[in-house]
Amino acid sequence: EIVMTQSPATLSVSPGERATLSCRASQSVSSNLAWYQQKPGQAPRLLIYGASTRATGIPARFSGTGSGTEFTLTISSLQSEDFAVYYCQQYNNWPLTFGGGTKVEIK
Amino acid sequence: EVQLVESGGGLVQPGVSLRLSCAASGFTFISYAMTWVRQAPGKGLEWVSGISASDESTYYADSVKGRFTISRDNFKNTLYLQMNSLRAEDTAVYYCAKSSGSGYRSDWYFYYWGQGALVTVSS
Numbered sequence: 001e002i003v004m005t006q007s008p009a010t011l012s013v014s015p016g017e018r019a020t021l022s023c024r025a026s027q028s029v030s031s032n033l034a035w036y037q038q039k040p041g042q043a044p045r046l047l048i049y050g051a052s053t054r055a056t057g058i059p060a061r062f063s064g065t066g067s068g069t070e071f072t073l074t075i076s077s078l079q080s081e082d083f084a085v086y087y088c089q090q091y092n093n094w095p096l097t098f099g100g101g102t103k104v105e106i107k
Numbered sequence: 108e109v110q111l112v113e114s115g116g117g118l119v120q121p122g123v124s125l126r127l128s129c130a131a132s133g134f135t136f137i138s139y140a141m142t143w144v145r146q147a148p149g150k151g152l153e154w155v156s157g158i159s160a161s162d163e164s165t166y167y168a169d170s171v172k173g174r175f176t177i178s179r180d181n182f183k184n185t186l187y188l189q190m191n192s193l194r195a196e197d198t199a200v201y202y203c204a205k206s207s208g209s210g211y212r213s214d215w216y217f218y219y220w221g222q223g224a225l226v227t228v229s230s
Contacts, residue, residue: 001169034216036152043202043220044144044152055218087152091215095168096142096154 002026002090006099012107019075021102023088028068032092035064035073038101039084047086048073078104109133109219111203116224123193127224129186129203136184137161140206140214143177143188145199146223155201156188159210171197193228200225 003026013019023033031051036044046055048064051071061076075082083106088099115127129141142157156177157166165177176189186203200223208214 032213032215036217038152043223044217045220046216046218049207049216050213085151089152089154089216092212094166096157096166096215098144098152098154101151 001095002029002093002097004088004090004097004099006086006088006102008102009100010103010105012105013078014107015080016077017107019078019082019104021073021075021086021104023066023071023073023099025069025071025090027093029090029092031067032090033064033066033071034089034091035062036087036089037082037084038087044087075104109205111205111219111221113201113203113221113224116201116226118227118229119193120230121194121228124189124191125193125226127188127190127201127203127226129188129221131184131186131203131205134205136179137181138209140208140210141177141179141186142204142206142215142217143186143201144204144217144220145197145201147196147199150199153199157206157210157215158186161209164210190226193226195228198226198228 005024033051035048038044052064085101110132112130140159143155203221204217205219
């Protein structure tokens with residue numbers, strides 16, 4: 001099983017600042033990596049797939065980079081609606097696996 | 108508009124069975140792989156099971172293999188998760204989600220999710 005490790009667990013950021021979230025895979029997942037945003041009481045929302053392709057309707061302030069084992073989600077200028085938990089997910093190997101999540105909170 | 112509506116959750120005792128359903132609409136159900144993902148209270152996301160489109164290949168997390176069975180009825184546009192021998196650690200909100208394609212490796216990310224069904228396993 002591929003273990004996905006996200007860091008940090010919690011990120012405190014002021015509105016308007018840049019947020020950088022990391023996701024590391026225990027073995028290569030190529031570019032088969034997705035990012036999701038989840039707010040309390042809601043289902044996850046797809047942000048990025050293929051490591052760097054924004055999903056339909058996702059603002060340009062969200063960007064994904066990386067391949068192999070190291071991935072980054074960057075939110076260029078945090079808006080109030082961006083405070084949430086973010087998960088990465090690999091879909092290169094079975095079983096599919098999610099990272100433990102990064103909570104982005106208001107500083 | 109794509110809609111996924113889960114049903115069948117509830118409070119059950121350890122060891123019993125439960126079947127979740129996910130009614131799909133707004134897309135050609137038979138053309139897409141589907142999956143179940145769960146989230147224990149206050150915890151992260153855990154992939155549970157997936158089923159490809161028409162050929163119905165199935166995949167399971169080790170934590171549920173041998174106890175859970177995923178299936179689909181392409182005439183009723185419905186996805187199922189039969190859960191047997193339930194344990195306290197199966198307590199979670201169970202989401203069904205639509206894959207981006209029929210089930211190739213690159214398809215298994217999820218644009219559309221249901222609202223979730225809560226399963227509580229407790230004596």
